[in-house]
Amino acid sequence: MHGIIPAAVLAIAGLAQAEWVKFNNSDLFPDVTYQGFQSDNPVTIAGSRNLQDSPPKYPSPWGEGHGEWADAYEKARAFVHQLTLEEKVNLTTGTGWKMDRCVGQTGSIPRLGFHSLCLQDSPNGVRLTDFVSVFPSGVNLAATWSRELVHSIGHAMGEEHRGKGVDMQLGPVVGPMGRAPEAGRSWEGFGPDPYLSGILASEAIQGMHSAGVMSSLKHAIAYEQGHFRLPYESVEMGWNITAPYSSNLDDVTMHELYLWPFADAIRAGAASVMCSYNQVNNSNGCQNSYVLNHLIKNELGFQGFVVSDWYGTWSGVSSILAGLDMSMPGVPEMQDQYSGRSFWGANLTVAVLNGSVPTWRLDDAVTRIVAAWYFVGRDEANETLSFSTWTKDTYGPAHYAIGDGLIHLNEHRDVRGNHSNLVREAGAKSTVLLKNTNGALPLTGKEKLTATFGEDAGPNIRGPNSCKQHACDEGTLAVGWGSGAPDFASLVTPDTAIQNEVSKFGGAYESILTNYASEQIDTLARRADVALVFVNSDSGEGQMVANNYGDRNNLTLWKGGDELVKRVSSSCPNTIVVVHSTGPVLLEEIKQNPNVTALLWAGLPGDQTGNAITDVLYGRVNPGAKLPFTVGVARKDWGTDVLYAPNNGILAPQANFQEGIFTDYRGFDKHNITPTYEFGYGLSYTSFSYSNLRVTKRPVREYTATQGYTSAAPNLSRSDVSSNPANHLFPSNFSMVPLYIYPWLNTTDLASASGDRYYGSNEFIPPGAQDSSPQPLAAAGGAPGGNPALWDIVYTVEATITNEGEVEGDEIPQLYISLGGPYDAPLLLRGFDRLSIQPGRSSTFQADIRRKDIMNWDTVAQDWYVSGYQKKVYVGSSSRNLPLSATLA
Ligand code: NOJ
Numbered sequence: 001m002h003g004i005i006p007a008a009v010l011a012i013a014g015l016a017q018a019e020w021v022k023f024n025n026s027d028l029f030p031d032v033t034y035q036g037f038q039s040d041n042p043v044t045i046a047g048s049r050n051l052q053d054s055p056p057k058y059p060s061p062w063g064e065g066h067g068e069w070a071d072a073y074e075k076a077r078a079f080v081h082q083l084t085l086e087e088k089v090n091l092t093t094g095t096g097w098k099m100d101r102c103v104g105q106t107g108s109i110p111r112l113g114f115h116s117l118c119l120q121d122s123p124n125g126v127r128l129t130d131f132v133s134v135f136p137s138g139v140n141l142a143a144t145w146s147r148e149l150v151h152s153i154g155h156a157m158g159e160e161h162r163g164k165g166v167d168m169q170l171g172p173v174v175g176p177m178g179r180a181p182e183a184g185r186s187w188e189g190f191g192p193d194p195y196l197s198g199i200l201a202s203e204a205i206q207g208m209h210s211a212g213v214m215s216s217l218k219h220a221i222a223y224e225q226g227h228f229r230l231p232y233e234s235v236e237m238g239w240n241i242t243a244p245y246s247s248n249l250d251d252v253t254m255h256e257l258y259l260w261p262f263a264d265a266i267r268a269g270a271a272s273v274m275c276s277y278n279q280v281n282n283s284n285g286c287q288n289s290y291v292l293n294h295l296i297k298n299e300l301g302f303q304g305f306v307v308s309d310w311y312g313t314w315s316g317v318s319s320i321l322a323g324l325d326m327s328m329p330g331v332p333e334m335q336d337q338y339s340g341r342s343f344w345g346a347n348l349t350v351a352v353l354n355g356s357v358p359t360w361r362l363d364d365a366v367t368r369i370v371a372a373w374y375f376v377g378r379d380e381a382n383e384t385l386s387f388s389t390w391t392k393d394t395y396g397p398a399h400y401a402i403g404d405g406l407i408h409l410n411e412h413r414d415v416r417g418n419h420s421n422l423v424r425e426a427g428a429k430s431t432v433l434l435k436n437t438n439g440a441l442p443l444t445g446k447e448k449l450t451a452t453f454g455e456d457a458g459p460n461i462r463g464p465n466s467c468k469q470h471a472c473d474e475g476t477l478a479v480g481w482g483s484g485a486p487d488f489a490s491l492v493t494p495d496t497a498i499q500n501e502v503s504k505f506g507g508a509y510e511s512i513l514t515n516y517a518s519e520q521i522d523t524l525a526r527r528a529d530v531a532l533v534f535v536n537s538d539s540g541e542g543q544m545v546a547n548n549y550g551d552r553n554n555l556t557l558w559k560g561g562d563e564l565v566k567r568v569s570s571s572c573p574n575t576i577v578v579v580h581s582t583g584p585v586l587l588e589e590i591k592q593n594p595n596v597t598a599l600l601w602a603g604l605p606g607d608q609t610g611n612a613i614t615d616v617l618y619g620r621v622n623p624g625a626k627l628p629f630t631v632g633v634a635r636k637d638w639g640t641d642v643l644y645a646p647n648n649g650i651l652a653p654q655a656n657f658q659e660g661i662f663t664d665y666r667g668f669d670k671h672n673i674t675p676t677y678e679f680g681y682g683l684s685y686t687s688f689s690y691s692n693l694r695v696t697k698r699p700v701r702e703y704t705a706t707q708g709y710t711s712a713a714p715n716l717s718r719s720d721v722s723s724n725p726a727n728h729l730f731p732s733n734f735s736m737v738p739l740y741i742y743p744w745l746n747t748t749d750l751a752s753a754s755g756d757r758y759y760g761s762n763e764f765i766p767p768g769a770q771d772s773s774p775q776p777l778a779a780a781g782g783a784p785g786g787n788p789a790l791w792d793i794v795y796t797v798e799a800t801i802t803n804e805g806e807v808e809g810d811e812i813p814q815l816y817i818s819l820g821g822p823y824d825a826p827l828l829l830r831g832f833d834r835l836s837i838q839p840g841r842s843s844t845f846q847a848d849i850r851r852k853d854i855m856n857w858d859t860v861a862q863d864w865y866v867s868g869y870q871k872k873v874y875v876g877s878s879s880r881n882l883p884l885s886a887t888l889a
Helices: 068-079 085-092 138-144 145-166 193-208 231-236 251-259 260-267 290-297 316-322 346-355 359-375 419-429 495-504 518-527 559-570 588-592 611-619 662-669 750-754
Strands: 033-035 042-044 116-120 214-220 246-248 272-275 307-309 430-434 449-453 508-512 531-538 575-581 596-602 652-658 688-697 791-801 809-811 814-819 830-831 835-836 842-850 857-858 863-865 871-876 884-888
Touching: 042 260, 042 857, 068 359, 085 611, 138 193, 138 419, 145 193, 145 419, 193 251, 193 260, 214 260, 214 290, 214 871, 251 260, 251 857, 260 290, 260 611, 272 290, 290 307, 307 359, 316 359, 346 359, 346 750, 359 652, 430 688, 449 518, 449 750, 495 531, 495 611, 508 518, 518 559, 531 559, 531 611, 559 575, 559 588, 588 596, 588 662, 596 791, 688 871, 688 884, 750 830, 791 809, 791 871, 791 884, 814 884, 830 842, 835 842, 842 871
Parallel strands: 214 272, 246 652, 272 307, 449 508, 449 531, 531 575, 575 596
Antiparallel strands: 033 042, 430 596, 688 791, 791 842, 809 835, 814 830, 814 871, 857 863, 871 884
């Protein structure tokens, strides 16, 4: 039986009704309510309320083919115009869990030669297959601060996905960003700064698209922890909850922090946006009309499609009306994975036939999908699907979930090309030098005895891919766990690479690859000229590792790492520590330890980890990376944390983002807390000086709110599509694959075809949801990314950076702005570059300030504005070392 999940009336939970942009939260947050800044109206600018709600926003904006999307839309509309109802439904719905070969696949349109779309993780390389590269993770890419490198890696990852036959790579990640330092999946993205995150995600997307695969910008939005993201997972872990947690945040925080990187990435052409598991102000991410219809599609003018996270679809009619365009993997819940039921599929057919979902909404969803496909040139890609997510065996079942037949599943195509060079380069260029006493680094290549310590330097003795989804911390840590972790085709460990290096110059080398052989460690450390200690701290998605459920329980090093450092350094006065971690760890003690002569954060460098760190240790690569997050002295210094225990009975746990925009360095700065290492910090083997700040004001047009209306929803339907259910039954003689999600009905009675026992009663269609007439444009909208005038360049800032040392090096000058208001962050990153400078030479750092970079969000006007406060610009080498400053006229 197919299509037996309720259609029209199901799961309206999450469609909240109330207003949330203006509220009085002064009881909870007395210091964040203040009187008018632009007008005389009292305005509440920040604060998160427990049980906050999310306003309904309908209808779902139809894609209009803005700007660069025009051509793709023209082709897509012509294509959609030919489709039958079932063919349209097919493109919007996954075929089930483990029913096809990719982590998610849509139905196909054989009549027109349109194959099923293959959607595959991950943001760091092709997941769950062989002969692919494991690229440095997002947090490492962020540490490079290099637009060019991130673009190249986006392209290389795109090539590998395309080479394997993937249509859409499920990345990059801009949420989670890292509100809480322990958050399990932050390493998949570009760190807690929205500006850095937005710029680098844009580069990654354009790189992927240039290789001809679609991107999926994820996860929208405020998915800042793993705990309680899905009720069934939580129940398995022993919590009794019935709904995903809600991230509660105010409108300013939404715009100035969490939505910010989405704006850049959508402007850069993101092909799809993946909505998130969590609720946003108590409305589920994948049916939150405020987020999907209003913010993403109206305000940010998104022209691509919204795909649900896997099992993140909570309803049929409600979700598509709220802006969801594709439901993955087609079945509703993990526990239901073998039921063959779907909120979409045949139920979408029912919902169109009974009028709950207007045809134009389905047409829009399909147009968006097909437009994205044309937009990246998928019509010219001819690589066939060559692998199966579910097995690496050459032969296996055609439909893995039911184990039928035996077909040639895996061609074992090697798609790595020469990408190991890029992985190695990015690994080295993302390694942050945090401490280097008296030039301990680089190593000279004359060390008589080099000793390496720590499990984190060696292999996982059971093999690099032996833990399911990499959910373990065995051997060197080069990637976190979960859907962001591809499998290693090879993994060069630090131990191997350092030993090779030492053998080149004829030194002696010994390593101890366990953290617990105390006696042997003491003995070796005493003899070593240099002791290299590798330690780590891991995290990931779902799954319990060493009692950490995705999110970390704390910020200390794993497997006794802190003890190992103490032990080795107490015997060797030249101890160099390398940290592999998914995010911040506490390093104050190591920083203060005089026997630790150098300290490096190497993050999650991917499959060339050993070669990359060796390049840095021996000075072939002069470290230039900077921390993309703050390293605090104590956990409490962040002022934000994961919600580890349900706080709302069996109902949705409430994660209240009470800190507003003050996450990471914005919080440390506001509260005057001195960190161990600040955001943007990183040393080099040379030194740089900053001079000669020049600020040029650029002539620009006035900022005006976008006005006017959209066109009416286009009518793309064929005139011969019948509304008679009899014409939408399974074709006669059709041989069904059990559990497969199909678009056809199994009976002409829509109520029984839906399988919804409440069919016809209790129906609720949100007011306006079916309206296809022209709709008002958002003041802050009007084009992909938002109002085009937001991107006007208002100032250009230049400074001279001089390499004062003896060796060539990279410097990352950073530009910060203070917006000047009492509720603004002291500093906001608003510009950066990575410059290679020869010794004794100077380079010009140039950064363009866009209009939006000096604006605040006005919750009343629902638009951006420039406040009257004095604004200042700062340039320097980190968020706390800013030698140059000027007032913005
Ligand atoms: C769930 C994860 O949250 C998402 O990031 C991933 O792309 C999908 N699963 C598919 O594996």
